[in-house]
Amino acid sequence: MAPGDAGVEQPRKAHRVAKSGAKARKKGKGAAGDDEGGERKNPKAFAFRSATKAKRLQSRSAEIEQRRLHVPIMDRSIGEPPPFVVVVQGPPQVGKSLLIKCLVKHYTKQNLSDVRGPITVVSGKSRRVQFLECPSDINGMIDAAKIADLALLLIDGSYGFEMDTFEFLNIMQVHGFPKVMGVLTHLDQFKDVKKLRKTKQRLKHRFWAEIKEGAKLFYLSGLIHGKYTKREVHNLARFISVIKPIPLSWRMAHPYLLADRFEDVTSSESVRLNRKCDRKITLYGYLRGCNMKRGTKVHITGAGDFSLSGVTSLADPCPLPSAAKKRGLRDKEKLFYAPMSGLGDLLYDKDAVYININDHLVQFSNTDDNSASKKQGKGNDVGVALVKTLQNTKYSLDEKLDQSFINFFGRRPAAQSEDSDMTGNAISSRQNDQGEANILAQVGGNNLSSAGTLESNGHSSSECSSDSEGDNDDDIQPSDHGVDLREEVEFCNGRMRRKAVSANFQDVDDGSDNEDDSHNEDSDDDHLSEGSLSSDGSGEALDSDDGAENTSKWKKSLLARTLARRSASLMQLVYGQASAELDNDSGEEDSSDEEIFVPKGQKKQVKNELPSFDDIDAEDYSKFLKVELRDWSNEDLIKSIRDRFVTGDWSKASVRGREVDENGEGDEEIDGDFEDLETGEVHKSQAAESAAGKPGVHKEDELKVEELRLKKLALKAKFDSEYDGSDLSGEEVDNEKKSKREQSDAGGYFDKLKEEIELRKQMNISELNDLDEDTRVEIEGFRTGTYVRLEIHGVPYELVEHFDPCHPILVGGIGLGEENTGYMQVSLKRHRWHRKVLKTKDPVVVSIGWRRFQTTPVYAIEDRNGRHRMLKYTPEHMHCFAMFWGPLAPPKSGVLAVQSLSSNKVPFRITATGWVQEFNNTARIMKKIKLTGAPCKIFKKTALIKGMFTSDLEVARFEGAAIRTVSGIRGQVKKAAKIEPGDALRRKGENTEGIARCTFEDKVLMSDIVFMRAWVNVEVPTYCNLVTTSLQPRDQMWQGMRTTAELRKAHNIPIPHNKDSVYKGIERKVRKFNAIEVPRKLQPLLPFKSKPKDRPKGKKGSAVDMIPEIMNIGEKKIHGALQQLHLLKHEKTRKEKIKRGLQKKAHEAQKAKTDEITRKRQREDRRERYREEDKKKKRARK
Structure with missing residues (x-):
């Protein structure tokens, strides 16, 4: 740019639209598409243009629809799924x-x-x-x-x-x-x-x-x-x-768990006396598969089958966040649980909670409360609260046990005088100790405030009495003061906080301790501050008389929710009511450390209070009252009920039933009115309702309402499953929506089947929800997703000694019939990457279900007639049968065969794969044999055959069997031959046992070989050796039975040589044929080429030819000398030939040595040359 043009604005290059090329064609196509779309704004109003494209789209939509269809399976899991x-x-x-x-x-x-x-x-x-x-x-x-x-x-x-x-x-x-x-x-x-x-x-x-x-x-x-x-x-x-x-299918039919925690709970004294004694272990993990019942036998992989000594459900150590609707998961709620890796703070046990605290986060010295309150924040957690509370105890455990005693009755007798003197001190000390006990029971975070600090007030903790340990009826009686730690779960600072909600908010009896009334009033102001109960869940009890007006609305709703969440107990409703409970149900209750065996709902007394005699006039149930009973020794009375038993006449009973129906008397009239103990609703019979003029409760309407409710639940579940989406892509989903309009009958049937399955599931859930927890567990078992504790006794000590957390511990439930052992028929195929074929009766390690064991299979194939014929080796590229002995598994179970468990012996360790076809108590595998013999005496069409059988008993066994000769003559075994004493066979001294008399369809020759085909059963070895890799160090290889080839190789034994098994070469003699003699009459008619050229017989040579040559003495000497010279020449030639052969061999050996040296030198020269060339290339690249 010139200096003078600095202030002048330079013109910019204008944009020129492309008129040709890819962009121009693309823009033109887009504009045409927009125009076309504008013309056809409603595609449904226009017919398709291409029949081929429509057919292709229709087939694709049908294929997507059929791909979606599968056999629906009922998901039996209820509640939170396992991880x-x-x-x-x-x-x-x-x-x-x-x-x-x-x-x-x-x-x-x-x-x-x-x-x-x-x-x-x-x-x-x-x-x-x-x-x-x-x-x-x-x-x-x-x-x-x-x-x-x-x-x-x-x-x-x-x-x-x-x-x-x-x-x-x-x-x-x-x-x-x-x-x-x-x-x-x-x-x-x-x-x-x-x-x-x-x-x-x-x-x-x-x-x-x-x-x-x-x-x-x-x-x-x-x-x-x-x-x-x-x-x-x-x-x-x-x-x-x-x-x-x-x-x-296998996992859904069997309960199993992956153990994430392993403990040895054997007493130390037993281990000290005998280090190799059987151990008691506990395994922890999430239950998967299906529900597990208490009587289930389990298999620990690598150890064996065991019976469960106890199953307990524990609190979830890694629970899901709260069910409140939110978009994501906060960082503080991202929990984790890895006890074997040392990650996590809490370990939950059946009767304890173990806390892991980092050493740099807590100081265990007993500091002042004022200084501790100033250091609120990061340092205080569950473990700190626990340790500091334990430091504040005033009495040791022995002193507490000396001051307490066990009361086996609901109303204890009057205390002795020396005990009454210590009442005040005992009560005061017990109040302080109960606060510590409550902190131990609520260590999951129940005593933590919303700011994360611990409210260390002994009185507020003492109000939540520790007698809940003695009353284990929380799920039976809602009015107990016990704390159920599994009721409510909250999360704060990434930790699980279990809120302890009492069943009622009643305070202790006013007469129990009059000196603490003023203290209670003062402490209520401190502990009923804003959010104290809602966040801490400390379980402060309020007075039942005065607290009804003072309790806020949220406490009432909390109590209602707590009671509604607990399932009603049928055992309590039927058997748990007593007269004393009915009399004292309005009274106030209190708990004491000494009272353990207390009737349900009965009012407890304080230690220094005299026993009550309010129910002294109650009915004595131990007294037997003589009432008017029927005399069952009367024969007429016995005959009147005879037809009501199995041995009676049921036709009379049916006649009586029809008469009752005709008279209008049913079970409802006989039963009369009844009261629902759970809801308090009184149900009257139809006769009483008709007399009163009120409509009865129709069961048909209730069933219809219940069925409608279950259908709604099933429809909701179906909508949820469809709303969650599937694995189809967006385009496939669009095509699926298009195909909804023309959905086939198969799709409708599929949806109906899914709806029926979901309906059955909801009905099962509704039936089980009506039961209390204990009854439901007895019927249904522990549900999947529950964190359970399995206790197993009689475990070998090697499992504990060689435990390695890096190897998974799989505990699988064993179904009915899987504990037995028997023969299993498996469809097996040798893996295409396994180098060698498998030999019958060679041991292999088989994995079926949860188990791994070594067995010796026998391979077979099925013939056309259904016979299972034994195979010596597995066939190539096809399936065959394998029959072996072992623990039974249901059909269609997968089978994996491994011949070597080592990782460095074979390149590919999977030997064969297959599935179980059936199992049986017997094995029907046949083997074909050929029995051969030779005729020893021949009649017209009968012959005596020897060498085929060894005794007359064997001949009798095969009477009527078909035989044949190699030349194809068929025959039949008749019976054993009877050899007379003067027979030629006896005179020769031959064995006459096993000679059979056989008939043939033609006369046989002495040179014929007679054979018979027979089938015999093959015995399958009953060998089953469990693979116990968990009972030995992991670096050692498990050694089972070895194959025959491995034994021969280990002991350097050659392969045995059986001359009968060797294939013999076929030796055929050279056949010599006689010359063809042409009749003289035929010779003139033959052409000259075919006429015989032999000299006629009788015609001799000339006389000169007949004269012999006679040498004289000189000629004889000359002839002899020539023969000697020829002999010398031949001998010299032979020796020279031998010498040349030796020289040639020596020369070849020397030449081989020279060639080897030459090759080595050339190899070194090439290496040196390549090395130099490589260096030059590297220098050139640099």
């Missing part, structure tokens, strides 16, 4: 532990130092995830595949697929294929982007070929500061969050 199990599998040093650490860091903001055992985290409002690292040995891989809901297959992208990945895939295919996702790691080792892209595509297509087209393969690009990038971990967590578990 979603994510198994991270891969070869060693591929990044499994690092991935789990990154995912735990993403979910919980906590650093995990070591991955040991299952790790449970809360990933959402209604979802928990349990991570498990899969071991590299084959036993751990099998156990992990049986419990996985999602398998993350880690693959080293720089190396490629390894056999561990394919082995795990085959294991999952056999034991129910869960969801699978591949994860590529070590991608940062690729420097070339093009090579990285090609490697990704190659591994993706190989992954698809093994699983399915479109299987998800995730990529982790690399590490930043030793961890995967947060964005990639976040994306992987999003994929995990949307995956839904697949319902697998």
Whole structure:
């Protein structure tokens, strides 16, 4: 630009619209489409233009609809589902532990130092995830595949697929294929982007070929500061969050749990006396599959079958957040639970809660209360409150036991004089100690205020009496003061807070302690501050008379909700009422440390108070009153009820029933009025209602209303399942909506079937909800998703001694009939990657259901006539039968066969796969044999055959059997031959046992071989050896029965040589044929070429030819000398030939040595040359 043009604005280049090219065509197409869309704003008003396209769309919609259809399965899980199990599998040093650490860091903001055992985290409002690292040995891989809901297959992208990945895939295919996702790691080792892209595509297509087209393969690009990038971990967590578990038939039919905690509760004295004694262990975990009942037998993988000594449901250590509607999950509510990895603060047991406190967060010295109140905030948590409260105790445990005693009756006798002197001190000390006991019982956070601090007031704690430990009737009697820690769950600062809500808000009796009335009034102002009861749940009891007006509305609603949430107990309604309870139901109740065995609802007395005699006039139930009874010795009276039993005449009973119906007398008139003890509603009979002129309660209407309600619930559940979405893409969903208009009958039937299943489920739930908790558990068992504690006795000590938390402990329930052992018929196929065929009766390790055991199968194939014929080896590329002895499993159960449990012996450890067809007490496998013999005496069409049988008894067994000769002559065995004493066979001294008399359809020759085909049963060995890998160190390989080849190799035994099993070569003699003689009459008629050219017989040569040549003496000497010279020449030639052969061999040996030296020198020269060329290339690249 010129200097003079600085102030002049320069013109800019105008935009020129493209008139040709791809952009112009695209814009023109878009404009045409807009015009077309404007013309056709209502596509339903126009018919289709292409019949082919319409047909294709219709078939595609039908295919999508049929793909959606499947056999509906009833989901029997009720309540919160168990955590979603994510198994991270891969070869060693591929990044499994690092991935789990990154995912735990993403979910919980906590650093995990070591991955040991299952790790449970809360990933959402209604979802928990349990991570498990899969071991590299084959036993751990099998156990992990049986419990996985999602398998993350880690693959080293720089190396490629390894056999561990394919082995795990085959294991999952056999034991129910869960969801699978591949994860590529070590991608940062690729420097070339093009090579990285090609490697990704190659591994993706190989992954698809093994699983399915479109299987998800995730990529982790690399590490930043030793961890995967947060964005990639976040994306992987999003994929995990949307995956839904697949319902697998085996898991849904059997209860099982993955133990996340293992404890040995054997007494130390027993272990001291005998270190190898059987142990008592407890296993903790979330119940999965189906409900577990108390009498269920379980199988611990790698240990054996055991009976459960006790099953207890515990509080959920990693509960879901509150059910309030919110968009996401706060960081403080992201809980986690990993006791084996040392992650988490609380460990829940049956009778205790263990608290893990970091040493740098708490100081255990007893500080002043004022200084402690100033340090409120981060340092104070549940463990700090517990330890500081224990420091404030005034009396030791022995002193408390000396001051207390056990009362076995509801009304204790009057206290002695020496005890009455200590009443005041005992009561005052007990009030202080009860506060400490309540803090121990409510250690989950019930005594914490909303700010997270502990209100250390002894009196407020003493009001919530500790006698709840003696009265274990919380779910039976709503009026008890016991605290149910599982009733309400809240969350504060990432910790679970269990609110203790008493069944009523009654205060202690005014007459129990008159000195503390003024103190109660003063302390109420302190503890009934704003939010104290709502947040703390300290369980302060209010007076039953005065508190009715003073209690606010929210307390009344809280009480109503608490009572409504508790299920009514039928046992209490039928058997729990007593006369004393009815008399004293309006009185006030109090609890004492000494009163343990107290009738329900009975009024308790304080220690220094005299017993009450209010119900002294009550009816004495122990007194037997003589009333008028029927004389059952009377025969007429016995005959009157004879027809009501099984041995009587039922026809008379039916006649009586019809007469009763005709007279209008039914069960309702006989029963009369009754009262519902639970609701208090009085139901009258129809006769009474008709007399009163009031309509009765119609059961038909109630059933209709109940059925309508259940249908609504089923419809709601169906809507929820459809609202949650499916695995279809957006385009498929649109096509599905289009196909709704023309839905086939199959789809309607499918929806109706799902609705019926959901209706049955809701009916079952409604029936079980009417029962109390104990009765429901007895009928239904512990529900899935419950955190349970299993106690098992008689466990070998090796399980405790060699326990390794890095290997999963799978506890599976055993169904009915699965405890027995028998023969199982399995459809088996040798894996295509296993190098050798399988031999009959060679031991293999079989995994069926929860068990792994070694057995010796016998292979067979089915013939056309249904006979199972034994096979010596498994066939190539096809299935065969395998019969073996072992614990029974239901049909259609997956079978996995492994011949070696070692990881370095064979390249691919999966030997065969299959499924169970049936099980039986007997094994019907036949083997074909051929019995051969030779004729020893021949008649016209009868012959005596020897060598086929060894005794006359065998001949009798095979009478009537079909036989034949090699030449094809058929025959039949008649009976054993009777050899006379003067027979030639006896004279020769031959054995006459086993000679059979047989008939043939033609005369046989002495050179014929006679054989008979027969089938015999093959005995299947009853061998079953449980694989007990959990009872030995994990670094040792389990050793079972070895195969014959392994034994021969170990003991250096050659293969036995049986001459009868060797294939013999066929030796045929050279046949010589005689010359053809042409008749003389025919010779003239033949052409000259075919006429015989032989000289005629009788014609001799000339006489000169007939004269012999006679040599003289000189000629003889010359002839002899020539013969000697020829002999010398031949001998010399032979020796020279032998010498040349020796020289040639020596020369060849020397030449071989020289060639070897030459090859070595040339090899070194090439290496040196290549080394120099490589160095030159490197210098050139630099």
